[in-house]
Amino acid sequence: MAACEDPDAWLSYITLDRVLAMLQDNGTVEVLYKILPCNANSKNQVYLASDLSQLGKLPSGEVTLHRSTSVKSGTQEAVFRSKLELFWLDRDGRPHAAPNAQLILYPQYPEVRLSGFLQGCARPPSSLWNTGKRGSEADRILVLGVGRDRRIVAITLPPESPAAREIRATEPHEAYGALGVLPLLGQQSADGFLALMGELCRIHRLGWVPSTRLDRDGRIVPCNASNCNGNTLESLLGIRSNGFSLPDYRGWEIKVRQVSDVDNPSRSIVTLFTPEPSGGRYIADGVVTFIRCYGYVDTLGRPDRLNVGGVYRVNHPANQRTGLRLVMQGFDATTDHYIPSGSICLMDARDNIAAAWSFAKLMDHWKTKHAQAAFVPAQASTSGDRRYRYGRKIQLGEGAEFRLFLRAVHEGRVYYDPGIKLEAASTDRPRPKKRSQFRVSSGDLESLYTSSRIVDACTCIEG
Template sequence: MGSHLDDGSAAGSDRVFPLTSLGRRLADLGAREVLVKRLAPNDNSKNQIYLAGDVSALGKIPSGEVETVSGTSAKQGRGKRGPIFRAKMDLQWLMPSGELVRAPHAKLIMYPQYSEVRLSGFLRSCPAAPSGLFDIGRHGRAPGRVLVLAPLEDGRTVAVAFPPESEEARALRTHDGEPYGVLHRFELRGTQGSSSQSLLISRLRHIHLAGWLDPVYLEADGSFSPCTGTNCGGVTLESHLGIRANGKSEPDFHGWEVKQHGVFSIARPRVSRITLMTPEPSGGFYVDQGAELFVRKWGYPDRTGRQDRLNFGGVYRSGAQPHGLTGLRLMLRGYDADSGVIDASGGVQLLDSTDEVAAEWSFSKLMDHWRKKHAQAAYVPSQIQRKPDIRYRYGKDVLLAEGAKFKLLLRAFADGVVYYDPGMKIEQAGSKRPQLKRRSQFRVDSRRISGLYEKTRLVDVTEGA
C-alpha cells in the first residue's frame, strides 16, 4: 500500500489518526475507529498479546460467544486448574496489496484469575500474517512494535502491524489517541479531534435542553416515526442520539452504552430500577423443557384478576428466602466472594425446594452479555408525561461509568445488589393457542450502580454550555 503517512498528518489533535492513507483504506472497509496497541516485549506468539484486564473493557472489538475452556492452561503453570474463557474473532490481516487474509484461529482468551484478556491464534495457519514481528526467535521481543486493530461494522477486525523502525510505528508511538484501557482509540470519520465522552455530553445537553419530546424511533433514512411501544423512553433517547433500534448487543454511541431510567422528577430524581441486561437462561428446566412449561410449573394466576393468565415475576436476590408465590430462590454457584475465585462451570441459578435447577445462567453466558455493552456506560434519568399525550424529557445529571469488570458484577450478585426481576406471562393459558411473553432481566437500583464499575462520576451536561 506504500507509505501510510501524508505530509503534515502528524500535526493537530492527538485524536486524529496520523496514518492518513491507512485511515482512508480502513474507513472504506467500514471501520469507524482504530484501536492501537503499543506492543510490549512479552506481546508475542508465545505469551499472546495483552489487550485488557477484563473482557468487558473490549466491547469495541467484535467476537463470538464466550465459551468455557476445560483443562489446564500452560500459562497457569504447575498443573493448576483455573477458569479460562475464550471467544473467537474474525481477524483479518491487511496486506500491502490491500488484500485481506483471515487468521482462522484468532480468539480472545480470558483469564479471570489473572485479570487478563489476551489475543491468541492470530498467526496460526495464516502465512500472510507478519510472523517475524511476533516470533521470539526473531523480533518478537523488540520494543517499539505497534499493532493496529480496526473493528468493522460487519463483525470483522482488520489488523496491521508495524516494525519499530518504521515511520508508521514512530508516528503511532508519539500520537496518543483517546485512552481505551491499554489501547489508544482514534476516530476515522466525521468527529476527529473530539473524544467520545465530549461528543456524548454535547448530544445529551442538546436533548436535555429540548425539553419534552414526542415518543419516536429513528428510521433508516434519518427521519422520525411515532413510537407506540412500552419502551419508548429508551427508544426516543436513542433516536435523538442518532441510534437506530437494531437489537445488536453492542455499545450505542461511539462506544458508550446509553441507558435511560425512569424517575418521577428529573429535577429531583430518586432511586429507580435500572435494567442491566436481559439474557435468556442457558440451562435448567427452562432450557430443557421450554419457557412455557417453566411458567406453568412455577408461575401463578394473575394477581389483579385477569382471567386465564399465568405470571412469573418477583424479585430474586442471592441468599434471600424463596419467593412466596413461585417457591424459587436465587443462588450464585461457583464464586467465592472472600477470595474472588471463580469456578468456570459456575453460574446464577434459580432453585426450587428440592434443589431442582429451574433456570441457570452460566458465567460464560453472563460474561458474554456483560462484556458487550458495559465498558463505558451513561445512565440518563427520564421522566414521562402521560396527559394530554405521552412525552418524555431527560435530565441533565448523567452518571458516567467506566471499568465494568466481570468480578465486580459477580460481587454485586453475591451481595444481592444485582437481582433477577423477570416479567413473564402466558395469556389465554387454557386455550389451544396460549400467548407466551418471555422477559428475563437482571436489575440494579440506581443508587448502587457505582459498585459495578471501577470509576463513576455524575456529570451536569449543561456545564460549559
C-alpha cells in the same frame, strides 16, 4: 533475506494516512491501537485487558467455557474464550482471515489475551511477530479497525514506519483501557466522553420532545409504545437499533432511567440486561412447562393466564407464589474470586434447578454492554401526546468488571425480576412471553463499577 524479498517490508514505509484509508476502505468506523512490548510475539498471546468488559468495542463471539493445561504449571485451568472475526490487510488493502483468532480470559489472574491471531491466515505479517525476526522488538504497534459488522481488520506497524512515528508523536490519544483510539481521516481527535456530554446537554436544552425512534434506514419515525424513553433518546443521538450489542455512543452504553422530575432526579429502577436462561428445567423442558410448573394465576384476574413474577435476591427466602429462590454457585464473597463453571440459579423447594444462567452466559452479555455506561434521567409527559425530556445530571459508571456484578448479586443489590407469562394457558396452543430481567436500584449502580460519579453534562462542556 533482502528487504525487497520480505513480504512485510512495505509496512516499514506506510504512512498513517494510508493505514487509515485502507481501514476505512474495509468498513472501519473506529480505530484502536496497542503499543506492543518485547514479549508480544507469535508464541505468546497479546495482553489486552484484565476483564472482557474492558473490550466492549471489539465485537466478539459467544463466551464459552473451556478447560486447558497451563504451559507454565501443567495444571488444569478453566478459561473463557470468545471468537474474533479478524482479518489482516495486505499491501493492496485486501483482507485475509485469521480463522483461529480469539480472546481468552484467564479469570485466575485475571487477564484477557489475544490468541491465534496468525494461525491459518494466508497473508499474516509473520516477520513482525516471529521471535527469530522482529517479533521481540519493542514499540511495534498493533492497529485494529472496528467495523459496523463483526469484522476487525488489522495491521502491524514496525517502529520505524512513518505511521508508527506519527502515532507516537501525536500521543496522548483518547484511551480505551490498555488501548488507544485514533481519529479517522477527516475526523477531529476528540474525547468520546466530552462528545457524549455535548450531545446530552444539547438534548436536555431541547426540552420536551415527541416520542420517536430510528427505523432500519436511519429515519426518525414516531414511537408509539409505552416505554419509548430509550428509543427517543437513541434517535436523538443517531443510534440505530444495536443488533450486535456493541456500546451505543463512542464506546458508552446509554441507559435511560425513568424519573418524575429530571431537574431533581430521584432513585429509580434500572434494567441491566435480559439474558435468557442457559440451563435448568426452563431449557430442558421448555418455557411452557416451566411456567405451568412454577407459575401462579394472574393476580389481576385476567383469564387463563399464568405468571412467573416477583423479586428474587440471593440469600433471601423463596418467593411465596412460585416457591423459587435465587442461589449463586461458584462465587467466594470473601475474595471476589469465582469458579468459571459457576452459575446463578432459580431453585425450587426440592433443590431442583428451575432455571440457570451460567457465568459464561452472563459474561457474554456483560462484556459488551457495560464497560462504560451513562445513565440519563428521563421524564414522561403525563398528558396529551407522548413526549419526553431528559436531564443534565448524568450518572456515570466506568470500569465494569464481572466480579463486581457477581458481588452485587451476592449482596442482593442486583436482583432477578422476571416478567414471564403464559396466555391461553389451559389450551393446546398456549402463548408464552419470555422476559428475564436482572435489575438494580440507581442508588446501587456504583457497586457495579470501579469508578462512579454524577456529572452535569452542560457544565462538563462549558468548563
